[in-house]
Amino acid sequence: MSNRNTGPLREKIHEIIFEADTPWGKAFDVVLLILITASVLVVILESVGTLQAQYSQLFLILEWTFTIIFTIEYLLRLYCVYRPIRYATSFFGTVDLLAILPTYIGLLIQGTHYLLVIRALRLLRVFRIFKMAHFLSAGDTIIKALKASRAKITVFLMTVLLIVIIIGSLMYLIEGGQNESFSNIPRGIYWAIVTLTTVGYGDITPITGAGQFLSAIVMIMGYAIIAVPTGIVSAEFISENQNPTSNRACRYCAGEGHTLDAIYCKYCGEKLEE
Amino acid sequence: MSNRNTGPLREKIHEIIFEADTPWGKAFDVVLLILITASVLVVILESVGTLQAQYSQLFLILEWTFTIIFTIEYLLRLYCVYRPIRYATSFFGTVDLLAILPTYIGLLIQGTHYLLVIRALRLLRVFRIFKMAHFLSAGDTIIKALKASRAKITVFLMTVLLIVIIIGSLMYLIEGGQNESFSNIPRGIYWAIVTLTTVGYGDITPITGAGQFLSAIVMIMGYAIIAVPTGIVSAEFISENQNPTSNRACRYCAGEGHTLDAIYCKYCGEKLEE
Amino acid sequence: MSNRNTGPLREKIHEIIFEADTPWGKAFDVVLLILITASVLVVILESVGTLQAQYSQLFLILEWTFTIIFTIEYLLRLYCVYRPIRYATSFFGTVDLLAILPTYIGLLIQGTHYLLVIRALRLLRVFRIFKMAHFLSAGDTIIKALKASRAKITVFLMTVLLIVIIIGSLMYLIEGGQNESFSNIPRGIYWAIVTLTTVGYGDITPITGAGQFLSAIVMIMGYAIIAVPTGIVSAEFISENQNPTSNRACRYCAGEGHTLDAIYCKYCGEKLEE
């Protein structure tokens, strides 16, 4: 990429902002990481009543400082990147924009409460940390394993959804009359999710014998069911770990499923092509 | 199947209702999926007191509309399927029937409360979604892995049952006198299940030192025990993933357990038959 | 075993009581299973105040009936078994004896409360169910996998114990002054166990910011730590599942680690001995 000739300044900025291998690029990423963390902390602390009362001025200044810095950074990214539209529409481009928008919108539209809702999205900017991570390949493996088990996870989640709907309804029928906590089916479903996932808040609990019996079944079910997604994802991680199979097919016997390090076809013994 | 000649209309209906590959079949499945979801939502919302008070008329109309549509659909299925009795007695056939019965029974037998109990079964019709899923093979793998580990899961669940009975009784003996929450063994068992499965409602908690000590042991036990079903199911998923063994037996030495891609018997070296 | 000649009656009784393959043996096991379940249910129901008040007479009769039946069964086992002492000192022999003792001890020593403590052990007789299970091999695999991971599980549990002691002490130092729930280190440790195992009763919860921060760390730690026993046990189940290695060593090259179905040494190609 750095071989292209697109003006030395733009080239230099691109190197600093987008690459993490050069000293300046690394320094930029570290500073950016600190700024993002600080700006997220400011949003979090701003929500604490006692701090907001005391430091509201400071929070306002900090918020605008961060917003202006990130705006300049966003514009520089748009300027120096080779394909600005592709960046702007990419995941990180969108997050970068959403991270600065709420402050500006707060100027135009009155109504602090509504503003706060959008402001929360600013926290998403922490995701930019990953860009500088040496952990990208680890993240890749996780995403790969999750993608490979997507269909199974979907079936699992749908089954869980059906179970909680049916059990939530049953619980409403059993406890509904005596227990105010189970006053309608949505509350029953909420309880079923709290129980099946072993979260167990205790804000809604069965009080009748029949309710506690059904409850016990749901708990043991949830305890056993957790094995399913774990088994699915484990299996994928292990496949990924042990047999990173390539998509190469043997030219002679068309055999597939060769491991990445295989040189000869395991079915006919002929040499595999790269 | 579509090769059989059983009248063009019946054939067409069969194609629409039972097959998901044709455009009409797909459209039918999507519409059906939306109707089922809507009907389940109506049952859930009906249970909410404030909504029932306001829209009871609407709910009644919707309930009857859905019931009539699903009744027609059920009759059409019976008409066009090649083996109506096999369908009617199959899992989906039973669910299809149970999904329409409660509304009709509500006409004959008075007593709203009792009716509601059966009505909850209608929610099971959501299972029909799976019929149109591209996720069927994923579901198959899950069921296969669970079936393969059935015996181990049963032993595990029986052991868990014994543990909670014994620990529940012990807890009743320890806390019974001082703590009203542990007034009898069934409550002790309920507590043991809540604790062992790490749900932890907190509606029943030990108050004596000895009770909290036993409680701590149960928690750590539950924390470690969860590894057993997870390990069992993981192992099955991995077997399924890595060595999908075929049922082929060698014609020469009768050796079994060959992997799907094996060409020669691993015991005697003779060629395996397809 | 049935080849030994030790009198036809004793032989017959042995067959009925100890073997599950013959029709009479199977019938005996099923009846015994029902009796054990019933007797456990009686003990559980006896503890419920309202039932005890109404049916105390019935419970007494049932308790004595079960005790007498199980006593006769125990004596018959001692009579017909080939090595009575070995049976009496085995796990099931001890459980069989402990299952009948409490009722007799209740006659000699007054004091209902104390009696109840021993009576709880009677529930252990449910373990006899396993004797007739077709699930014995599944149970064996579980036990084998757990034994193989014993050392790792011990290290894991010791580490967990250290973590909860240190965290419980830290929490006592942080919250001790302000929060009555953390009035001493044992309570802190109890809380740490409740939190780390993700049980989360909520009977003891941090109220200070620092306490909630430490709490959050413990939770995420517990959430990640659960992966360790699960990983350990999963790995053992998979080894068991995929490579059930035998202890055979090659006579020629002394190579070990051969799979159960291996016929030739994988290192030198010589035939393996049975």
Next chain:
Amino acid sequence: MSNRNTGPLREKIHEIIFEADTPWGKAFDVVLLILITASVLVVILESVGTLQAQYSQLFLILEWTFTIIFTIEYLLRLYCVYRPIRYATSFFGTVDLLAILPTYIGLLIQGTHYLLVIRALRLLRVFRIFKMAHFLSAGDTIIKALKASRAKITVFLMTVLLIVIIIGSLMYLIEGGQNESFSNIPRGIYWAIVTLTTVGYGDITPITGAGQFLSAIVMIMGYAIIAVPTGIVSAEFISENQNPTSNRACRYCAGEGHTLDAIYCKYCGEKLEE
């Protein structure tokens, strides 16, 4: 090591203190283990108000006795070890020092409360148990598996951190106005952690419908997410268990990744060196 000639006494002390194979060394380790456990118990019991009131004198004597014994032991270790500085700066050397310091610091600086904070670190001395464990290799395997999955675990924990920050903020926006429990974002994040890790204290629970809906999503997310670290660690344990790959490289083709039992290079067929 015992071949070096550094005086018979120093040699003997070294053998007793540092080696667990000789009878004296073993006896020393067992006694030390008992003393450490006792001293930890004293610290724990000291914190219980009723016991402290009654046995404060005894606790003081015991604390000083343990401190003096451990001080002598620490000095002996420094004396007999071949590289005192390396020991003093090692993990166990630091823990050994921290285990005796708090009592002495308590003499110089007044202020019991502050003293207690440091004293808690003394509990870390339990880690010395591991030195005498036959479980060291098991511990090694666990550490090896965790190290191998470090990068993935870090990415996972960072993702979890981002999720709880975003969800905690969202929950503050949804419930903040109506529910005092969600009075600021840090409390929202605390709640998100309690929920996502399935701990579920129930001290902070949503009360609005929207809050309970988001809550349900977080629970199911947490229930599914747990599969990720479990899968990661399982995969590592299995790699460790099944393919303990050596670091040997082939002398002829420089191929790596050979299993421990491999004799010939799997890439070029030449013999591997030991």
